[in-house]
Amino acid sequence: MIFLSSRRFDFFGYGILLFLIFFIVLPVLTVFLWAFAEQWFYPAVLPTKWGFRFWSLVLARPDVWSAFATSIELSLTVTALSAVICLPAAYAFARMDFPGKSAFMMSFLMANAFPRFALIISIAVLFLSLDLVGTFTGVVIIQLLNTLLLMIWLPTAAFKAVSREMEEAARDVGATAWQVFRYVTLPQAFPTIAAALLMTFVWTFYETEGAWLVGAPRIRTMPLLMMQMINNQLVVQYGAVLSVMLWVPSLVAILMARRVIGGDAFAKGLGG
Amino acid sequence: MSTLELENVSKQFGAVSALEPLALRIADGELVCLLGPSGSGKSTLLRIIGGFEMPTGGKVLIDGADVARTPPEKRPTAMVFQSHALWGHMTVEGNVGFGLKLRGLKKPGIAAKVDAALSLVGLTDYGKRHPAQLSGGQRQRVAIARCLVLEPKILLMDEPFASLDQHLRDRLREEVRQIQKKLGITTVFVTHGQDEALSIADRIVVMSMGRIEQVGTPAEIYTHPETPFVAGFIGDMNMMKTTIESGAAMIGGVRLDAPVADGEALVAVRPEDVTLIPTPNGEGARVRRIVNYGAVLKIEAEAADGAVWRVQTLKDVPVTEGAFYRPTVSRHIVFRDDRVVHRVDPV
Ligand SMILES: Nc1ncnc2c1ncn2[C@@H]1O[C@H](COP(=O)(O)OP(=O)(O)OP(=O)(O)O)[C@@H](O)[C@H]1O
Ligand SMILES: [Mg+2]
Numbered sequence: 001m002i003f004l005s006s007r008r009f010d011f012f013g014y015g016i017l018l019f020l021i022f023f024i025v026l027p028v029l030t031v032f033l034w035a036f037a038e039q040w041f042y043p044a045v046l047p048t049k050w051g052f053r054f055w056s057l058v059l060a061r062p063d064v065w066s067a068f069a070t071s072i073e074l075s076l077t078v079t080a081l082s083a084v085i086c087l088p089a090a091y092a093f094a095r096m097d098f099p100g101k102s103a104f105m106m107s108f109l110m111a112n113a114f115p116r117f118a119l120i121i122s123i124a125v126l127f128l129s130l131d132l133v134g135t136f137t138g139v140v141i142i143q144l145l146n147t148l149l150l151m152i153w154l155p156t157a158a159f160k161a162v163s164r165e166m167e168e169a170a171r172d173v174g175a176t177a178w179q180v181f182r183y184v185t186l187p188q189a190f191p192t193i194a195a196a197l198l199m200t201f202v203w204t205f206y207e208t209e210g211a212w213l214v215g216a217p218r219i220r221t222m223p224l225l226m227m228q229m230i231n232n233q234l235v236v237q238y239g240a241v242l243s244v245m246l247w248v249p250s251l252v253a254i255l256m257a258r259r260v261i262g263g264d265a266f267a268k269g270l271g272g
Numbered sequence: 273m274s275t276l277e278l279e280n281v282s283k284q285f286g287a288v289s290a291l292e293p294l295a296l297r298i299a300d301g302e303l304v305c306l307l308g309p310s311g312s313g314k315s316t317l318l319r320i321i322g323g324f325e326m327p328t329g330g331k332v333l334i335d336g337a338d339v340a341r342t343p344p345e346k347r348p349t350a351m352v353f354q355s356h357a358l359w360g361h362m363t364v365e366g367n368v369g370f371g372l373k374l375r376g377l378k379k380p381g382i383a384a385k386v387d388a389a390l391s392l393v394g395l396t397d398y399g400k401r402h403p404a405q406l407s408g409g410q411r412q413r414v415a416i417a418r419c420l421v422l423e424p425k426i427l428l429m430d431e432p433f434a435s436l437d438q439h440l441r442d443r444l445r446e447e448v449r450q451i452q453k454k455l456g457i458t459t460v461f462v463t464h465g466q467d468e469a470l471s472i473a474d475r476i477v478v479m480s481m482g483r484i485e486q487v488g489t490p491a492e493i494y495t496h497p498e499t500p501f502v503a504g505f506i507g508d509m510n511m512m513k514t515t516i517e518s519g520a521a522m523i524g525g526v527r528l529d530a531p532v533a534d535g536e537a538l539v540a541v542r543p544e545d546v547t548l549i550p551t552p553n554g555e556g557a558r559v560r561r562i563v564n565y566g567a568v569l570k571i572e573a574e575a576a577d578g579a580v581w582r583v584q585t586l587k588d589v590p591v592t593e594g595a596f597y598r599p600t601v602s603r604h605i606v607f608r609d610d611r612v613v614h615r616v617d618p619v
Contacts, residue, residue: 165353165355168353169359171323172345173371173418174374187361188361
């Protein structure tokens with residue numbers, strides 16, 4: 001951003017712009033065009049016949065709807081469980097001192113520095129022996145593990161950022177420990193926590209590796225279905241329509257985030 | 273009608289002793305300043321009174337009832353923090369009214385009390401603003417209103433104006449004193465500014481290294497310090513090591529009465545208690561520096577034995593740099609083993 005706004009680095013800015021166009025805008029545009037194309041013959045630049053035929057075809061498929069339901073249910077479950085487990089833990093990390101606290105924090109970071117796929121495979125192997133592979137519970141657990149770092153780290157930073165004196169001032173005017181948390185600590189930390197919850201939801205919704213290794217073939221989420229369609233079917237449009245549909249929730253999420261959270265929340269969550 | 277008594281209050285943080293067992297009585301309606309250098313335990317003592325720290329030992333009696341183990345929300349104390357500690361997600365009204373809301377007051381009742389408290393601190397029209405939209409001084413006023421609205425028995429303030437500029441600090445300090453007198457509220461005010469303490473306190477508690485060095489009115493603390501620490505900490509002081517022989521000390525060409533046993537001692541003299549009398553022929557002390565402070569001159573005069581007198585005179589007294597003067601001392605204190613052994617006051 002700094003580069004883009006500075007005159008001296010204009011060519012740099014154009015370079016980045018070209019890069020963005022080639023690797024992000026063009027592919028996205030192509031997907032969009034495919035989603036609304038009924039016929040597209042080489043070498044036409046634009047689809048030769050436009051229409052919504054594939055939309056109705058996709059929407060008529062029961063597997064799409066069940067995958068959608070699965071994804072939503074999964075994301076909601078994971079987000080809710082993650083909140084129930086992680087928020088109290090984050091508060092404890094931020095406010096209490098106990099032996100092994102920093103070791104615990106470090107182990108989180110270490111686990112996340114480990115190559116993800118390898119980690120997921122080893123967990124999948126473990127799940128196999130526990131009969132969790134191919135179950136909704138199994139997928140929930142693996143996604144929960146996925147979001148643990150985010151849901152502990154961001155809220156911990158948010159709780160830490162609430163000044164002690166602010167909480168003490170609340171005690172001073174008569175608030176019990178619980179009321180301090182309810183009326184001061186939580187509202188102060190809320191923007192960052194909301195961001196973390198939203199990211200957890202979106203992340204779980206789109207996650208593929210864990211969902212595939214642990215859930216397939218019985219548990220099919222939207223992204224898995226999309227991959228399957230793209231891999232197995234010659235009709236490009238199915239995949240394209242699903243992509244566009246999948247794009248909508250994340251767009252809504254981001255717009256909501258901007259409304260609810262406000263610009264500096266992410267920075268605030270990461271600092272302090 | 274509220275009194276505060278501390279009996280044998282002490283505080284350990286692990287191996288660190290922040291407060292040695294100490295006792296203090298504060299009368300109803302009194303404003304007492306805790307004054308001392310950084311780390312002397314002022315905040316710790318204040319936080320013990322407010323309930324934010326449990327004393328390791330001792331009693332905290334408010335109107336005779338021991339509250340040492342009572343949590344802050346159940347104490348009749350209210351605290352103004354250095355960082356104002358306003359809640360940024362609430363308006364000014366929300367901040368001031370929060371304590372009343374917790375006490376289950378109805379909305380109209382809250383509004384009336386909040387208005388009264390805000391007008392007391394001169395912020396009548398600021399109720400709808402958020403703390404971020406206020407200046408530093410206004411924020412501290414809100415913090416004060418937030419305390420006063422609850423009609424606490426004891427008001428506690430921990431360096432409330434430390435982050436403000438000098439001018440604003442002086443003004444707010446005066447306002448706080450006015451309000452405090454008007455409401456007659458017993459107040460403990462922490463500061464490490466001696467001017468602040470001397471100008472508003474009914475009594476000053478001088479602290480050092482977790483101990484109370486002296487308790488007294490500003491005048492007592494200033495003119496009759498009881499330990500060398502207090503003598504050196506408050507105001508300017510000539511502190512001179514000397515040896516007493518046959519009931520007197522000879523320092524910088526001045527003979528000072530000290531009817532005590534011979535031996536080492538410490539003599540303290542305020543710069544304004546030294547007068548310089550011109551001498552004709554290079555006798556006495558030579559003035560080597562004069563600094564003009566407007567109303568007063570601060571002078572350094574070096575005696576023949578190398579001792580340096582710091583002297584303060586009114587601006588109209590004629591003194592010349594390089595000229596010789598004979599110092600005379602109208603008031604001095606002799607310390608031995610950290611205690612006053614002799615004191616001479618002007619007649
Ligand atoms: N929570 C704590 N844990 C350990 N030691 C502490 C704690 N709080 C204070 N201390 C120690 O107690 C001593 C007194 O601290 P205190 O904050 O009361 O000093 P103060 O007089 O208020 O100083 P200042 O003028 O810098 O605010 C210091 O040595 C300090 O390091
Ligand atoms: Mg302090």
